[in-house]
Amino acid sequence: MSxxxxxxxxxxxxxxxxxxxxxxxxxxxxxxxELELTExxxxxxxxxxxxxxxxxxxxxxxxxxxxxxxxxxNAKRTFVNTSGQEFNMSLTNTCLDCHANKAxxxxxxxxYASVRPYCWxxxxxxxxxTE
Amino acid sequence: MNVKYMYSLLAVIVLFLVSYVLAGTGTAFKVLFxxxxxxxxxxxxxxxxxxxxxxxxxxxxxxRITTTCGQQKSLPWIKPNAIxxxxxxxxxxxxMFLEIVLFRSLFRNTRLKMKVGPKIYYQLxxxxxxxxxxxxxxxxxxxxxxxxxxxxxxxxxxxLLETVxxxxxxxxxxxxxxxxxxxxxxxxxxxLAAVIYLFLRRILIPNVKYISLAADFFxxxxxxxxxxxxxxxxxxxxxxxxxxxxxxxxxxxxxxxxPEGLASIFYVHVFFVxxxxxxxxxxxxxxxxxxxxxxxxxxxxxxxxxxxxxPWNYPVHVHTYEEYEDEFREKxxxxxxxxxxxxxxxxxxxxxxxx
Numbered sequence: 001m002s003x004x005x006x007x008x009x010x011x012x013x014x015x016x017x018x019x020x021x022x023x024x025x026x027x028x029x030x031x032x033x034e035l036e037l038t039e040x041x042x043x044x045x046x047x048x049x050x051x052x053x054x055x056x057x058x059x060x061x062x063x064x065x066x067x068x069x070x071x072x073x074n075a076k077r078t079f080v081n082t083s084g085q086e087f088n089m090s091l092t093n094t095c096l097d098c099h100a101n102k103a104x105x106x107x108x109x110x111x112y113a114s115v116r117p118y119c120w121x122x123x124x125x126x127x128x129x130t131e
Numbered sequence: 132m133n134v135k136y137m138y139s140l141l142a143v144i145v146l147f148l149v150s151y152v153l154a155g156t157g158t159a160f161k162v163l164f165x166x167x168x169x170x171x172x173x174x175x176x177x178x179x180x181x182x183x184x185x186x187x188x189x190x191x192x193x194x195r196i197t198t199t200c201g202q203q204k205s206l207p208w209i210k211p212n213a214i215x216x217x218x219x220x221x222x223x224x225x226x227m228f229l230e231i232v233l234f235r236s237l238f239r240n241t242r243l244k245m246k247v248g249p250k251i252y253y254q255l256x257x258x259x260x261x262x263x264x265x266x267x268x269x270x271x272x273x274x275x276x277x278x279x280x281x282x283x284x285x286x287x288x289x290x291l292l293e294t295v296x297x298x299x300x301x302x303x304x305x306x307x308x309x310x311x312x313x314x315x316x317x318x319x320x321x322x323l324a325a326v327i328y329l330f331l332r333r334i335l336i337p338n339v340k341y342i343s344l345a346a347d348f349f350x351x352x353x354x355x356x357x358x359x360x361x362x363x364x365x366x367x368x369x370x371x372x373x374x375x376x377x378x379x380x381x382x383x384x385x386x387x388x389x390p391e392g393l394a395s396i397f398y399v400h401v402f403f404v405x406x407x408x409x410x411x412x413x414x415x416x417x418x419x420x421x422x423x424x425x426x427x428x429x430x431x432x433x434x435x436x437x438x439x440x441x442p443w444n445y446p447v448h449v450h451t452y453e454e455y456e457d458e459f460r461e462k463x464x465x466x467x468x469x470x471x472x473x474x475x476x477x478x479x480x481x482x483x484x485x486x
């Protein structure tokens with residue numbers, strides 16, 4: 001019967017759609033990206049970022065957003081972290097000073113997680129990288 | 132207090148607490164919630180879904196019970212409604228497609244109202260249709276967007292969808308708190324709002340409340356839980372997204388791993404999704420497949436032109452009048468009853484009759 005054929009076709013389409021992630025990634029290994037720290041990032045501030053690493057991993061976008069708000073709206077540029085250290089709130093001059101390797105540091109995770117931050121709309125690649 | 136929704140609510144709360152506490156205790160439960168249950172749930176989903184579909188496919192369709200909502204094709208000078216009274220297979224395909232993508236039969240939802248005086252009128256009840264559209268499309272968007280966790284590299288259509296979904300750049304910023312980075316996906320919020328609306332509808336409208344069962348509330352609470360934990364992980368209690376993708380990519384490449392440092396809330400989210408998948412084939416959620424099998428929608432209304440053969444029809448032994456007369460002809464003639472076919476071997480009887 002023609003209905004039987006239609007139903008079988010529907011089931012095949014259903015399985016193909018549900019199994020999409022499996023056949024799309026067939027034979028591909030997708031390890032989590034390895035981040036590279038620059039020498040400067042390892043040396044400066046005893047290899048510590050402005051906040052602890054696990055905080056930075058998940059919350060750096062929030063911190064940057066608050067920094068932007070503080071600088072642009074309140075003209076306050078000094079950030080004091082939990083251990084009392086002071087930093088200049090600046091993506092280009094503070095973050096990218098150490099993490100000058102945007103391609104190996106920022107982009108690897110962002111590409112892996114399919115995130116396209118609009119930071120780079122204005123903050124173009126650190127000029128130091130081109131030197 | 133309505134037991135029907137309280138039981139469902141309690142079930143979801145208990146599931147939340149159990150998975151939240153257990154996922155925090157150690158690797159063994161992380162393996163359970165992050166690897167074993169998702170695989171088991173997906174298998175249950177696929178096998179259960181197909182077996183229900185095949186079961187429906189085997190069912191007999193005794194009658195052509197198309198619901199018609201317009202003029203049938205008849206005389207050439209009467210204008211037919213091709214979609215709402217489909218006469219050909221092509222029209223049925225168009226009708227089914229519009230039903231599936233636009234929920235046209237929900238749009239027809241009307242409520243009978245009495246106005247002052249003896250006046251009845253039918254009010255267009257559009258909110259269920261709008262809520263259902265919002266819910267289903269938000270859910271679809273959320274589902275497709277999650278492909279970013281299940282594909283590497285992420286395909287362009289998924290990235291485009293993410294861009295469109297975060298188009299509004301909703302942002303709430305105060306000096307100490309912020310909301311809006313990572314970019315706010317409107318579909319997640321719409322999904323949460325729609326699921327709340329569909330729930331409130333079931334408890335606030337008395338006649339809908341009366342027909343609502345625990346099986347109606349459970350998926351709503353479960354989907355609420357999924358959307359809620361998802362939104363929580365993205366905007367509030369942020370998790371390590373790279374670790375999350377490591378786990379999901381491990382699942383789809385059949386190299387499952389449990390990465391370090393994933394918060395318990397992530398395992399709750401995955402556990403809820405696993406439950407939804409495993410519950411799917413046994414529940415009303417099967418309308419995903421069932422919509423294609425709606426006998427009132429998927430058949431052309433052409434019974435005036437073609438005969439619908441009932442598969443229940445078995446060859447009936449009929450005793451026709453001719454056979455009856457052959458059997459009893461002589462007795463009929465003896466009793467003086469008229470017969471159609473005269474017996475050939477009895478000419479003298481003919482003369483008797485003439486007399």
